Amino acid sequence: MKNLLIVLLFAVLATAQPYKTRNVVIVTADGLRWQDLFAGIDAGLMKEKRAGMESDSAKAVREKFWRATPEARREALAPFFWKELAPKGVVLGNVSKGSSVKVTNSFRVSYPGYSEILTGRAQDDTIKGNTPIQNPTPTILEFAKEKLKLKRTDLALIGTWDTFRVIGEHTPGSVMINAGMQKLDLPDASPRLRELETAQFDVVPSWDSERYDYFTFEIGLAYVRQYQPRLLHIAFGETDDWAHARRYDNVLLSIAYFDRSLKRLWATLQSMPQYRDKTTLIVTSDHGRGATIEDFNGHGSKIEGANQIWMAFMGPDTPAKGEASGGDEVFQRDIAPTALTLLGIDPARYDGVLGHPIRAVLR
Numbered sequence: 001m002k003n004l005l006i007v008l009l010f011a012v013l014a015t016a017q018p019y020k021t022r023n024v025v026i027v028t029a030d031g032l033r034w035q036d037l038f039a040g041i042d043a044g045l046m047k048e049k050r051a052g053m054e055s056d057s058a059k060a061v062r063e064k065f066w067r068a069t070p071e072a073r074r075e076a077l078a079p080f081f082w083k084e085l086a087p088k089g090v091v092l093g094n095v096s097k098g099s100s101v102k103v104t105n106s107f108r109v110s111y112p113g114y115s116e117i118l119t120g121r122a123q124d125d126t127i128k129g130n131t132p133i134q135n136p137t138p139t140i141l142e143f144a145k146e147k148l149k150l151k152r153t154d155l156a157l158i159g160t161w162d163t164f165r166v167i168g169e170h171t172p173g174s175v176m177i178n179a180g181m182q183k184l185d186l187p188d189a190s191p192r193l194r195e196l197e198t199a200q201f202d203v204v205p206s207w208d209s210e211r212y213d214y215f216t217f218e219i220g221l222a223y224v225r226q227y228q229p230r231l232l233h234i235a236f237g238e239t240d241d242w243a244h245a246r247r248y249d250n251v252l253l254s255i256a257y258f259d260r261s262l263k264r265l266w267a268t269l270q271s272m273p274q275y276r277d278k279t280t281l282i283v284t285s286d287h288g289r290g291a292t293i294e295d296f297n298g299h300g301s302k303i304e305g306a307n308q309i310w311m312a313f314m315g316p317d318t319p320a321k322g323e324a325s326g327g328d329e330v331f332q333r334d335i336a337p338t339a340l341t342l343l344g345i346d347p348a349r350y351d352g353v354l355g356h357p358i359r360a361v362l363r
Helices: 002-016 034-039 056-065 070-077 079-088 110-119 140-148 191-202 213-227 238-244 248-271 332-342
Strands: 023-029 090-092 155-159 176-179 231-236 279-284 311-314
Touching: 023 110, 023 248, 023 332, 034 070, 034 248, 056 070, 056 248, 070 079, 070 248, 079 248, 079 279, 079 311, 110 140, 110 332, 140 155, 140 231, 140 332, 155 213, 176 213, 191 213, 213 231, 213 248, 231 248, 238 248, 248 279, 279 332, 311 332
Parallel strands: 023 231, 023 279, 155 176, 155 231
Antiparallel strands: 090 311, 279 311
C-alpha cells in the first residue's frame, strides 16, 4: 500500500509541475568504491605492496593525491565532482555520514548491477552473473523510445565492456549500442567517430573483453555532438579492471580521468542548445567492493560491503543540496524510475519495475 501511495504521489506531482529535464545522461564508473569517492586516496592502501603501490610511479601517484583530510583528498582526486557537481546537485552514499545506497541483486557483480540500473529491478532468477545473455527485460532505453516515439539513435549506450551489447536492450537493434572493441553501426557517422572507430583497433587492449575508457568516452562525446540523444548511458570500466589487477595506483589515475571526462561532458552539454539547462546528469556505479588490503580488489556476494554503492544527480530539477547526511536508504533499482520521471514518463507504466523515484533528488 505504501509503495502504491508513493507512485501515485509522484504521478500527481509530475502532472501538477512538469519537470524541466528533456534529456538524461547516465555515466557509470565500474566498481568505483564509495570509500575512494568520498575520502580520496585510501591511507590503508597507498603504501601497500599488495596494492601495487611500491614502484616509483606509484609513489608519484601517492604524492599527487595525498592531503591531510578526507575532504581535501577527494577534491584532489575528483575536483569536478566535488567542486562543481556536488554543490549544484545531490550526492548520496557516504556511509560514514549515514547515507546508504545499496544494490538489491544478490550477486554484486557487473551485469546484475547494470541491468538493475537500466530496468529498475533485480533479476536474480535469470541474471545470475556476468554470462552474456540477452537482457530478459526491456530496458528504460527501449521503454523511453516507445513512450516518447523516438528513433534508434535518440537512445544510446556506449561502454568499455562488450557485454553491454546484451545488457542494454531486450530486443537486439532497438537502440544504438557500441561496446568493447566494436565497429559503429552508424552509416552517417561523423569523421571524428570514424577516426575513433579505426583508432581503437590500432591500440592493443589490456583486457580481452574491453577497450580503453579513452575510446569509450571520446566516442560518447562525439556521439553527443552529432546525434544529440535524449537518453544516453556512457559506461567506464577501468576503475574495476585495475582494482582486479591490484594496481591501486592505476585505480586512482582512472578515477581522475573519469572526473576529467565528466567535466568535459558537462561543458559540452551546457554549450549545446539541445542540452543547456534541460539535462539531468546521473553518475553512479554498478557495485561496490571490499574495504581492506585483502579484498579491495574483489566484489561479489561473499565480499562484505560490495552491495554498497553511491550516486549523484545534477540538473534543472535537482535541488542544490550537495552531499547527503542520513536520510532514507536508496537503492540501485531507484535510478530507472527516477530517470523516467524526469523524462516525463510515468514509471508506473513500466511493467515490473520495483524501484521508486528518489525524492531527495527531485524538486
